[in-house]
Amino acid sequence: MGTLLIRPPGHRRDVALRPAATAMVWVGEGHPHETIAVPGVALADGDALVAVEMSTICGSDVHTVRGRRSAPTPLVLGHESVGRVIAIGDAGARTVDGTPLRIGDRVVWSVTVSCASCDRCLRGLPQKCRDLGKYGHDRVGAHGDLTGAFASHVQLREGTAIVRVPEALPAAVLAPASCATATAWAAVARAAKDHDLDGASVRIHGAGLVGLSAAAIAAEQGATVEVRDPNVDRQGLAARFGATRLDRDPDVVIEASGHAVQEALAGVAVGGTVVLVGSVFPADPVPFDAESIVRRLVTVAGIHNYTGAELAEAVAFLAGRGRAYPFADAVGAVRPLSEIDAALREATTPQAPLRIGLLPGQ
Ligand SMILES: [Zn+2]
């Protein structure tokens, strides 16, 4: 009996992997991950194959394995990684800045895969592409097995925003860039469309990695930033990410926790902007006081994921002025990829660090 391989049509280049790549497959709530060996991949013309240096566990991975978010199984979870390019499809691939990707490049890449030609992509909303793919979110199969970060390798498809990263930056700084840092960058950029952040007052709800990253980004743009979080330890950490106290109502409120939407809407100054970025999981609906929003001339904006340009800007920040902040400390524990189940359990505990790193090949 042979093995039947079903592949989408089109030119592909077979790349053998010795030793085989490893992917941790999540089969459903309450089940341990299953390890699969992937001895080779078929790269489409614009694909690239990356060997993962480090991946980190994001809150949404934890929500998925706890059954709080529906996901198509079997699935390779994870969408925060840094890695190195080891193979490229025959047509070549390009980074966000337009330069050709090369073997050996150290890179991060977007959560989303977009078509670049639909109406939403053309409007500058690639993260809402009509034919959207997402690493760590799509069932294994049509796009191969290496579709998530909890693996030794990830197959990057054409339409992924790929950003070259400096060798000098620690993997712990870079792995969360493709979710937490880039999302924080997009949230602050949205606020900056309405308000000159130099001299502005900014309140951030939630001292998770998105909130802390947004604090540092806004502080570097000249804002006075306050971070609110029920966890006292996290408040101490926020000070290291540039947070202080506000002496007036905030011009900008960034809600990065998902649990303080009402507080965010009520607290913003007249003429202010509320950026909602934390409400990515189902939560109890909050009353919406339309009259108050109207009378106070408040703008409410939603941010979900980011564009390729925003990922590149987030990386440039980490490599530049962001070096003054303790981003590397966000990864408070590092585990072998093979211990994924224990690492995910650890990530659910109240004392869990902001991120747990996973290292393949150990
Ligand atoms: Zn994430």
Ligand SMILES: [Zn+2]
């Ligand atoms: Zn599109």
